[in-house]
Amino acid sequence: MGLPNASGDLSTEVEVDAFRRLFPLRFYEKHLLESIRPDARPLGRARETTIALGAVASANGSALAKIGSTTMLAAIKMEVMTPSLETPDEGCIAIDFHMPPICSPIVRPGRPAEAAPVVAKQLSDTILRHANLNAKSAVCYLIFVWIQSLSSSSPLYLLMIIDVVNWVLKQLVMCNFSSGMINLKELSLVSGKAAWMAYLDIYCLDADGALFDTALLSAVAAFSHLEIPVVSLNDDGKIVLSEEQGLSDREPVNKEKRKINLSSVPFSLTCVLHKKYILADPTAEEESIMDTIVTVVLDSSSQLVSLHKPGGTVLAYTSAIQDCIALTRQRVKELQKILEEAISGMEVD
Amino acid sequence: MEVDREDGRSQNQLRPLACSRNILHRAHGSASWSQGDTKVLAAVYGPKAGTKKNENPEKACIEVFWKPKTGQIGDFLISILIVLAFEVWYAGNFQNILHWCLGKPEKEYEMILKRTLESICILTVNPNTTTSIIVQVVNDDGAVSFMHFPCYCCTVSFLCSLVIVCSPPTRTVLIVCRYVMHLLDDIVLLPSAINAACMALVDAGIPMKHLAVAICCCVAKSGYVILDPTKLEEQKMKAFAYLVFPNSVHSVLPEGSLRVEGEPIENGIITSVTHGIMSVDDYFYCLERGRAASVKLSDFLRRKLQQQSTDSSKAG
Numbered sequence: 001m002g003l004p005n006a007s008g009d010l011s012t013e014v015e016v017d018a019f020r021r022l023f024p025l026r027f028y029e030k031h032l033l034e035s036i037r038p039d040a041r042p043l044g045r046a047r048e049t050t051i052a053l054g055a056v057a058s059a060n061g062s063a064l065a066k067i068g069s070t071t072m073l074a075a076i077k078m079e080v081m082t083p084s085l086e087t088p089d090e091g092c093i094a095i096d097f098h099m100p101p102i103c104s105p106i107v108r109p110g111r112p113a114e115a116a117p118v119v120a121k122q123l124s125d126t127i128l129r130h131a132n133l134n135a136k137s138a139v140c141y142l143i144f145v146w147i148q149s150l151s152s153s154s155p156l157y158l159l160m161i162i163d164v165v166n167w168v169l170k171q172l173v174m175c176n177f178s179s180g181m182i183n184l185k186e187l188s189l190v191s192g193k194a195a196w197m198a199y200l201d202i203y204c205l206d207a208d209g210a211l212f213d214t215a216l217l218s219a220v221a222a223f224s225h226l227e228i229p230v231v232s233l234n235d236d237g238k239i240v241l242s243e244e245q246g247l248s249d250r251e252p253v254n255k256e257k258r259k260i261n262l263s264s265v266p267f268s269l270t271c272v273l274h275k276k277y278i279l280a281d282p283t284a285e286e287e288s289i290m291d292t293i294v295t296v297v298l299d300s301s302s303q304l305v306s307l308h309k310p311g312g313t314v315l316a317y318t319s320a321i322q323d324c325i326a327l328t329r330q331r332v333k334e335l336q337k338i339l340e341e342a343i344s345g346m347e348v349d
Numbered sequence: 350m351e352v353d354r355e356d357g358r359s360q361n362q363l364r365p366l367a368c369s370r371n372i373l374h375r376a377h378g379s380a381s382w383s384q385g386d387t388k389v390l391a392a393v394y395g396p397k398a399g400t401k402k403n404e405n406p407e408k409a410c411i412e413v414f415w416k417p418k419t420g421q422i423g424d425f426l427i428s429i430l431i432v433l434a435f436e437v438w439y440a441g442n443f444q445n446i447l448h449w450c451l452g453k454p455e456k457e458y459e460m461i462l463k464r465t466l467e468s469i470c471i472l473t474v475n476p477n478t479t480t481s482i483i484v485q486v487v488n489d490d491g492a493v494s495f496m497h498f499p500c501y502c503c504t505v506s507f508l509c510s511l512v513i514v515c516s517p518p519t520r521t522v523l524i525v526c527r528y529v530m531h532l533l534d535d536i537v538l539l540p541s542a543i544n545a546a547c548m549a550l551v552d553a554g555i556p557m558k559h560l561a562v563a564i565c566c567c568v569a570k571s572g573y574v575i576l577d578p579t580k581l582e583e584q585k586m587k588a589f590a591y592l593v594f595p596n597s598v599h600s601v602l603p604e605g606s607l608r609v610e611g612e613p614i615e616n617g618i619i620t621s622v623t624h625g626i627m628s629v630d631d632y633f634y635c636l637e638r639g640r641a642a643s644v645k646l647s648d649f650l651r652r653k654l655q656q657q658s659t660d661s662s663k664a665g
Contacts, residue, residue: 117456125624303626307590311464315595315617318636325629
């Protein structure tokens with residue numbers, strides 16, 4: 001950095017490893033000129049991607065996703081909960097993203113990783129995707145509750161008006177929940193009484209760039225592996241897992257183990273921009289040397305779910321954005337195929 | 350296509366902007382930015398000697414602290430504690446509580462602000478220093494302050510419920526309160542904060558390549574795009590995008606010498622954050638609109654900077 005001209009002369013004299021350490025940017029630029037990357041990939045190619053479903057036996061759904069050496073383990077645990085009053089026939093998903101110190105030399109014990117809350121926020125935005133609409137229903141619901149509290153102390157004719165307003169508001173509240181990747185209504189068991197709470201935990205085992213891509217892929221794979229267990233009512237009127245309690249003779253609340261329907265599955269690709277080059281699926285080294293990162297999330301119907309570019313020295317022009325989206329489109333097809341293969345592989349077993 | 354907006358603005362019209370610099374005495378630089386009812390204050394301290402954590406021998410370091418609205422933090426904490434107790438008792442739902450305690454939106458905002466400001470400052474001028482930027486939300490959109498009401502309600506009703514056994518109405522209020530939490534961060538907060546921080550950096554005399562101009566675009570369900578939405582409008586939208594562009598440069602160099610890939614420099618995106626689903630075409634449409642509006646915004650910034658520099662030279 002400090003001696004940009006000197007490095008050019010040094011390149012023939014020092015060893016490759018020393019040059020890489022001393023002038024990382026120069027080292028990369030020399031590769032980029034040849035349209036190749038130090039790990040022998042062309043610029044637009046992502047690393048080898050694998051998905052292993054059912055990696056955690058004790059979870060209801062789990063997957064281990066690897067992109068290059070970045071490894072994420074996602075597991076879903078289902079629990080029965082009482083649905084909240086405003087969404088009596090919907091379940092809930094809680095997403096948590098962990099970056100333990102083993103995942104990267106940058107993460108130190110006792111100090112939470114900086115990237116973890118940001119990736120977690122992006123994940124829940126992508127998977128849940130309807131927080132915005134929830135807010136609207138909350139406003140309606142607020143008025144609804146407020147009017148209800150009035151109704152206890154008002155004359156009869158007012159009550160009738162209030163009833164009508166209430167009904168309208170209730171309809172508004174009910175129809176405002178749009179589904180994201182997962183229809184939360186599918187997670188309902190008994191309306192107003194019991195619904196599923198899906199705890200999705202994603203552990204980063206090795207952080208070598210493209211954290212969000214791998215985390216999202218593992219989450220999607222875990223949801224496609226998820227099987228909702230059979231539950232039935234016990235003597236106290238509580239809902240329990242049939243197998244655990246030995247209540248298999250009773251009529252179950254839900255008929256059988258079933259998979260969840262994923263309506264539009266999001267896939268993402270992270271690119272690094274450097275000068276006029278676009279490097280798909282960067283490693284941690286590439287991310288640290290070239291600081292402009294663009295993450296594009298497209299769903300299976302090619303709609304744009306997110307285009308995330310937090311700053312960076314390179315300005316993205318329309319053509320660069322179009323190229324990134326085109327690369328993502330290709331990548332979505334690849335990932336869909338990999339996921340399908342993983343699922344069909346499971347069914348054969 | 351004509352779209353009626355509740356406050357009578359046209360699709361591309363921004364709310365009235367106001368900006369003033371040098372309003373805090375102890376900070377090295379400060380600025381306030383208001384856009385409609387949203388008001389953000391930014392203060393810059395530094396460059397000061399680098400702390401160990403952020404030390405970088407080659408570059409200056411920028412750190413950003415996001416402070417939510419004052420007064421609210423008290424209520425906020427109380428209501429969080431109440432909801433926390435309630436959640437544990439009623440739903441046994443620890444996960445959600447964790448999410449609030451971590452303060453995720455703030456962390457994300459801090460990261461985006463930090464990266465954005467790093468890209469517009471010339472970091473190699475003051476190596477091994479740290480510049481702190483503190484962003485204080487003074488007032489968010491009017492609709493939001495109305496939403497604070499349930500927090501008070503919740504506090505009162507909880508105190509009542511300590512006396513009486515927790516009644517169903519209290520529960521409903523508490524649950525509503527949980528949703529109000531989501532409402533607290535306003536949609537145009539982040540763009541306003543970026544603009545404010547940028548002006549504060551200028552005020553502190555931090556070397557910069559150019560200014561950053563931030564704007565919020567919304568895509569409605571029927572496909573039209575509006576700029577600078579209010580809280581109420583936001584709720585009718587299917588998706589929105591925060592876009593940050595460099596300001597337009599006045600240069601003595603001939604036209605075209607500042608063009609990159611056939612596009613003027615102010616068309617480049619510094620930061621882009623989107624929420625919700627839109628088609629790719631919608632996004633490019635947003636970009637187009639955002640760019641048009643950013644020209645006006647950067648004119649406003651330039652005017653404000655010139656105005657105040659002449660004012661201060663008179664005073665001096």
